[in-house]
Amino acid sequence: MSDSPFDFDRDVIETSFTIPVLVDFWAPWCAPCRALTPVLEAVAGRLAGRFELVKVNTEEHPEIARRYGVRGIPNVKLFVDGTVADEFTGTLPESALEDWLQRALPSPYQARLEQAEALISAGRVAEAEPVLRQILAAEPAYDPAAVLLARVLLDTDPDQALETLKPIGPDSDQSEAAEALRTLARLFGLLEHPERLAEAPAKSAYLDAIRKIREERYEPALAQLIELVRKARDYDEGGARKACVAIFRLLGNGHELTRRYRGQLSNALYV
Structure with missing residues (x-):
């Protein structure tokens, strides 16, 4: 950080385009703020290079606190690319704070993930797979890479796709995509083993x-x-309905097919 006087726009907003900035809004009279300080500093030391820690005294900079809606302290905001990516108010134990940061911080492997996505878009799937495996070897909890690898494996090895998705829980922002892929992986497995039906x-x-x-x-x-939902909705424990939902999740809410067929599915379920 520069030795020149503190400038929020320079030291936080501009810097956050290069490296995430974690801002601790605090005040000297606030006992929870004082308790949180060593916790923040310990985690910042362990995750050195992943973000910068900046402390903003709300007594000295009330206009900044007002600008960002700080109503209670300590208030911790993570700035990424000039905007607040995530935040919390109050104190957290050290392990919980580190878990929160690990989820909130952009992955250092984002560029590699984008490389894999570009390879897949270009039809070079075989080249994308080792890139994704390397990412997950370095950062096993990087759920976007796990989801993308599962999509790559879906056609060739559904069982391995399911294994890849196992660590993704319901609290992940990739949970819906993972659940869709789990459904499709199971269905694709039925093509190889129709005797299971x-x-x-x-x-x-x-x-x-x-x-x-x-x-x-x-x-x-x-x-x-x-049509199967209309005629045999209970077959394979409602498999046709689950397959539709998986396709909607895979395509996204804004996709034309999702918009067109979601209503038809609802009508088929309630006739």
């Missing part, structure tokens, strides 16, 4: 719809699955 009139159409999903022919797959 009960014999029923719906079986052939169900497997055919799964095959269409695997081929990324989502529109005919959805149409076929919704």
